[in-house]
Structure formats: C-alpha cells, structure tokens
Amino acid sequence: MGPIAVFDSGVGGLSVLRELVAQMPSEHFLYFGDSANAPYGTRPTAEIRSLTLAHAERLFDRGAKALVVACNTATSAAIGALRARWPDRVIIGIEPALKLAVSRHPGGCIGVLATEATLREEKFAALLQRCAENCHILKCPCPELVEFVERGELTGPALERCLAARLAPVLAAGPDALVLGCTHFPFAAGAIRRVVGPDVELLDGSAGTARETKRRLLDAGLLVQQGEGSVTIENSLDSPAILALSRQLLHAPIFPGRESFDK
Template sequence: MSERAIGVFDSGVGGLTVLKEIVGQLPGEDIVYLGDTARVPYGTKSPQTVVRYALEAAAFLVKHRVKMLVVACNTASSVALPALAEHFSLPVIGVIEPGARTAAAQTRSGRIGVIGTEGTVKSAAYTAAIHRCNPSLDVINVPCPLFVPLAEEGWLDHPVTRLTAEEYLAPLRAHAIDTLVLGCTHYPLLKNIIRAVMGETVRLIDSAEETARTVAETLASAYLLRQAASGKRSFFVTDVPTRFEKVGGAFLGADLLGVEQIELDWI
C-alpha cells in the first residue's frame, strides 16, 4: 500500500496549490491529480450535484489504486466527505478541517474570518468545523467569487485585484478579526494582496498548507509513507488541457506537461 499514489481531485486548477504543498512536504510520494475542468466551478452547483461529481472523481482515482483521497476543493469538502467515506474504504482528507483546526488554535481575540466561494460560504462548513474546536469563537464568512478568475488570469499584483480585495475584505476589517482562513484553494496565490489589505497583524491560514500537513501525519500514522527520494506526478482533466496546462503551470511555478484528457463515468 505504501507504494501506491496519493489521489487528489478538484474542480479545476485550484487544487494544484494543495498538490504543491504535498510535494513540498512529501517529495517522495507519487500523486495522481484530477481536475474536473469540464464542470468547473463547483461553487455554484447544488450540494447534490457536487456530491455526485465528487463520487465520480474519486471513483476514477480509485481505479488508479491510490492509497488516499485528498479532496482539494473547499466546496466538495463542505458537502461530499460523508458520501466519499461511505463509498470508499480509503482515508479521505478534505481541506476544511485542517484549516479550521489551525485557525481555532491560533486566534488570540476569538474573532476569525473565512473567505471562500459562494458555495463554501453558504454551507457554513468552516463555521461548523471551527465551532467543533471551540464553540465560543466568533466566525464571520465573506464570499469572494472574483478572486478565482483574478488568480487564474494571473493578476496577482494588479490594481483591479487590490480594489476587489479592499471591497471584499472591508467587513472583516470592520469586525477586527485577527485570523483569516483562505477558504478556497485559489486564494493562496493572492496572499500578498490579502495581507496588504488586512495588515500584518492578521494571521492568514492557508488551508492547502494545513491539508498537506494532515496528509503527511495521516500517512505516517498508518505506516503508508513512500520511502523514495522523489515521486511521479500524473495529471488528468475532463476538458481540453490547454488552459489547465497554462494556468496550472503558473500555479505550480513549473511547466505542466503530459496532461491527459479523460471522461468520468456517471454514478
């Protein structure tokens, strides 16, 4: 089992920030990544539809005999984890619980902000996860839907992005939060602008980084770590790979080559 790959899926390219963190912490692991680019974004879909998409993506990865499923999508993590755990006898790691635990542990004032897609914010999944750690914490959620296209456009240090951030983040500044969860896998690319708007005293919680740490801890506790110097990465998408290769290369800071287009089986 330890020689098997880690399976990672997302609705598109955002989950590559999770993959990058996993590679950084576990360079010896093989990873199979699936971006459901034909049906992106998940954030505007109904919970029932997202669950079906997640089951189909996971079934594809399981066919590759992976040893773990990483749901590198906040929307899918907010609604699909119970169904995935029920259908597949593998460890299933989402991106919400790791970030929520860290935020609850690091806040000093007890006021935590969460930014994400409309779907993630409507689910209140981060609020529930943070309150499971400490029900007395005050959590304010703000949707930031334009952050995703801005990140994919590469406008990471652009006046339009700065103005958008100032507009979105104003309620969080007014609430005097001291901890902010980046509740979308695209948002780590915008860390610099978010930090500039929020100020240096606000701690930014990168769910991708915390998820990778949870993946490492889970594999280590199950004696499933692969003992190798470097691993292999395989990339699959459900639509033509051209844009995924272009945008994904910017996310990873390296060229994305050999991305294969596939079709998912309907469940």
C-alpha cells in the same frame, strides 16, 4: 503501489499539492483539476457531490491508493459520501484553518474568506461550533476570487477592487486573522495582503492536510519513503493554457515572508 490522487474543482488544489510534495518527496502524485466545471462554490450541493464522486471513482479506477480532496467546497459537500462509498480507502479532505486561527488569536476577530458553498454547509457550521468559542467570526463569501485564479489573474487593480468590496465588512471589524478557506485563495495572497494590510495574519489549511495525509498513509503501511517521487497534472479542460498555468502555480511563491508555524 499506485499514486496519491489529489482532486480539486480547478487549479486551487495545487496549493495543497505543493505541501504534499514537500512533506512526501518520494511519493507519486496524480493531480486532477476540474476547471471545465469551475467554480464549484456557486453550484448546488447535490451537483458538487455528484461531480466529486464521479471524479473520485475515475481516479480510484486508475489505481490511486489514496485520495486527497484538495478543495474546501468539495470536502464540505461530499466527504461523507466519499467515505461511505469507499470505506476502506484513505480519503482526506480539507477544511478552513479556523482551529489554527483561534489557537493563535484566542478571543480575537477572525474573518473566513471562502466560497458560498463552503460557508453554507453543515460541515462549516460544525467547525464553528467546535472551535470558535470566545472569538468573533465573520464569514466572507468571495466566489469571484476562484475565477480570477482560474484565469491566472493573481494581481492587478480589478482583483484588488473585488477583494476590497468583499472584505469591507471584515476589515471594518478590525480582524486579527483572515482564514483563506478555499485552496485557490493562497495564490492571490499577495493581492489579499495589499488589501488587508500588514497586521492581519493570513492562514490556510494546506500544511495540516499534508501532515494528516502522511500520517494516514504511514498508519496504513502505504507511505513511500525512499526514491524519487513524481507529479502528473491533468485537467478536465485539457488545454495547453490550463496545464501551463497549473505548472506555473505549482512552483509560484505564495505567502511571502510568512513564518513556518504550520510546517
């Protein structure tokens, strides 16, 4: 049985891969990050879709039994096209954890920190309409944050200045929660916490995506539940530096001190 392919525009999807490995330790994973073309969030929708479909085709050609699109931007732009091209495959996307935020803060103020592409797509508009009633939702694009994470710059004054500028309108509204709507962003959770303070809950969708992947594989009779799993990491840059950063991020602590409500 082939591996579970995990795809992202760069290194961000490693935050999802961590959850996948935690929930399915006997599985074999093939992670591919397209850092050569990152960030996706500032690209036109058609280009994001074309890149995502091309990488998915290559991963399926290599024997992947399932595909996890561990990128909010690529999911927003291409998940429908992926499922239309491979209707019999297990294909799972990710979306901002807005439903979780609304359930935990009914009637509250919720910021959504994401890429420009994720926030402009119809998929996000539908998510808003479906689950954000009675809440005040503030969209906050932050394309620069992807580039900070791609460089491995997860802390420091420059990052915090960028975050403070982007988050200023959200913080002025007194948010109850901040949804990290890009899989790169959890790796900067420490810097985000310093900017937003201790009382704003930080949420992401990686654990829910891992649960859905496990459920879909189990239903399809494709879940491996015994034996030792493995992780293979590849990147379109194919440089020692990006592969070393990927291995570092796979094991780096994120969301320190957060309760495990979404496990």
